Amino acid sequence: MAKVFSYAEVSQHNTPESCWVILYGCVYDVTSFLPEHPGGIKAILNLAGQDATSEYDPIHPSNLLKESLKRGDVKKLGTLDASTVPSPTSPSNTSASPTPSKPNLQHLLNLDEIASTALQLLSPKAKAYYHSASDDLYSKTLNSTVYSRILLRPRIFLDCTTCTTATTFLGHKVHLPIFVSPAALARLGHPSGERGIAEACNTFNAMQIISHNASQSPEEIVRDMPESMVFGWQLYVQNDRKKSEAMLARIRHLKQVKFICLTLDAPVPGKREEDERFGNIGAGAPVPSGIQAAKGTAKVSETSASPTTTGVSSPPPKKSNDSTAGPGAGVGRSLFWGTAADLTWRTTLPWLAQHAPKLPIVLKGIQTHEDAYLASLHAPQVRAIILSNHGGRALDTAPPAIHTLLEIRKYCPEVFDRVEVWVDGGVRRGTDVVKALCLGARGVGVGRAALYGLAVGGSEGVERVLEILKAETETCMRLLGVKNVDELGMQHINARAVERDIYDGPDNLAKATLSIGRPKL
Structure with missing residues (x-):
């Protein structure tokens, strides 16, 4: 019979030597897991002896706890006596703003309005992670503004009665040239998570690339989806290759997953200061006084749990001998713990051919024409490339996808004949989609937009994002x-x-x- 613990008993185990947490009404000993936690020791110790469910649940797949128990990293000790949980104390001054009511999705007319609404609804942690980008946000900003510098050339006296946005990705039919890019931790924004995004994509027969760091397992996301639906699975190769090989073995059994998306633009995490500040300070803690925002951004409130704008100066680095320091601050940096930085053309593609022999490879993160050309030499194993600077979240001042698209057209247009070229980052309008397609892209990805739509209205919110983009794209094509x-x-x-x-x-x-030796075409 399982032992029943009082809350007071659990709360005494809050040190690195004896660390217990409460999850879903059960008590777990996570002491031996502390050094292995991707978010670092400190992330768990902040919740030691407490109920960690609300922090744990939105960012971990449902099967993770079971797997940890099987490995022995975590030990289940018993259950919690709910009657012993102390009542929450209310602050003396309750001047917090009321939670915004759920908006009418049809009143949100464009993606900027959806993003603005989402940022009012998201938790501070989710907002800091979704909204953040690297350094001075130059690449993130340019990703969007570059489209406005490309002008359209409408033609007249042409029958525009009918119009279709249907196309194909890797030979698979879809109804939109718009796909959902891999975007991590969707359940931070809404309980339906990546599954909610998948349901919206199914409604529009649109493609979705599942994030390596999804908050749900790939099996949960694609379950009961039609086999004709097009999913990709994003791969961050791990230092422990056996972990990646085990995941590839799982993915090969999912008929809806049509390709592997190997992400290459972030072998190490960028410096996302908004996310890092929230991770360093923690929920509910005041921002230290005297911190000034970077140029072009608003000042940070001294009482906010997280900055309301990006680009604030970074706190002092942790000392290397700090025993509680994890691999880095912030959600984004934690996700990169264990990611391999030693990938090469010569070693990684043969390894993938061995462990994912029947799945096409899509290389994400191409930012120069040289790398696009090299990728095209590896066709047919490599079937597509995604021009992306990781949403401005990796190397700041890296070029937007549009620049790389124009580079390819100038220096090696044969790339378009060898592999499909997709682009990602900064798309906010259907006119942006059309401009990318005019330059030779087969498809255009959206990441933050899908997360913001999810935050605003769950699966229906993502449907609204796709509905707006589809309608704007059709209008532009007709004109x-x-x-x-x-x-x-x-x-x-x-x-x-x-x-x-x-x-x-x-x-x-x-x-x-x-530099790589010419592969056989």
């Missing part, structure tokens, strides 16, 4: 005189203002090819 996405081309845009900003040096293709 250009185009009936389907295959008709879109350079004749429909004027990109001269952006072309002036792209790389203008030697093509480096011969040198790049020599």
